[in-house]
Amino acid sequence: MTVLKIPALVLLFICLQILPAVSRAVGQKTVYSTQILQYVQKDKVYLLENLRSRVTNNSEKTVIDALLAEDGPQAARLFRKQLQDYPDPVLDSLSKARLAAYQQALSSKSETRTVLSRHTFILQFGSFSSLKNAQELAGRLAAKSTPVRIYQSKGQYKVRSKKVFSTRNQAEAWSKKLPFDSYVVHLR
Numbered sequence: 001m002t003v004l005k006i007p008a009l010v011l012l013f014i015c016l017q018i019l020p021a022v023s024r025a026v027g028q029k030t031v032y033s034t035q036i037l038q039y040v041q042k043d044k045v046y047l048l049e050n051l052r053s054r055v056t057n058n059s060e061k062t063v064i065d066a067l068l069a070e071d072g073p074q075a076a077r078l079f080r081k082q083l084q085d086y087p088d089p090v091l092d093s094l095s096k097a098r099l100a101a102y103q104q105a106l107s108s109k110s111e112t113r114t115v116l117s118r119h120t121f122i123l124q125f126g127s128f129s130s131l132k133n134a135q136e137l138a139g140r141l142a143a144k145s146t147p148v149r150i151y152q153s154k155g156q157y158k159v160r161s162k163k164v165f166s167t168r169n170q171a172e173a174w175s176k177k178l179p180f181d182s183y184v185v186h187l188r
Helices: 002-026 033-041 045-052 058-068 072-085 092-106 110-118 131-143 168-177
Strands: 121-128 148-153 156-165 183-186
Touching: 033 045, 033 058, 033 092, 045 058, 045 131, 045 148, 058 072, 058 092, 072 092, 121 131, 121 168, 131 148, 131 156, 156 168, 168 183
Parallel strands: none
Antiparallel strands: 121 156, 121 183, 148 156
């Protein structure tokens, strides 16, 4: 009886080794929609940069580009493009939710805009030419319960606080409470 189990296990092992190569040869695409949603849900959108080069599906590419866009109107255009040109039952709800949030922000009252426009200071923890280095720092800061985002600007990846301050003094006071170095950046 054990003689039969050994060949079956060997056959199973061989199949498990060959199956990925066969699926690639047939042209089967890897789907990242669920992983994209997980990153968004966990507020780790910066991890999408790692997926960008591997994604081949147009709906996933478009959503990743929209999520990583720093320009609101551009992100909205990309979300609309995904919904119109590349419908995806998994990603459509994310695109619709982001578009709704964008529209709500545009239609908010002028007093809210005035309050938001005064918030012009943010903390920066580092600037890197390597995304990997920026992600490493972001991970260390997240482990210390400091919410951060990675912004790309002029070929540099900047690790900045999600928290925005209305005055330089507020930003400096918060900076002093942190167990790591940062400096205040004035956003214009």
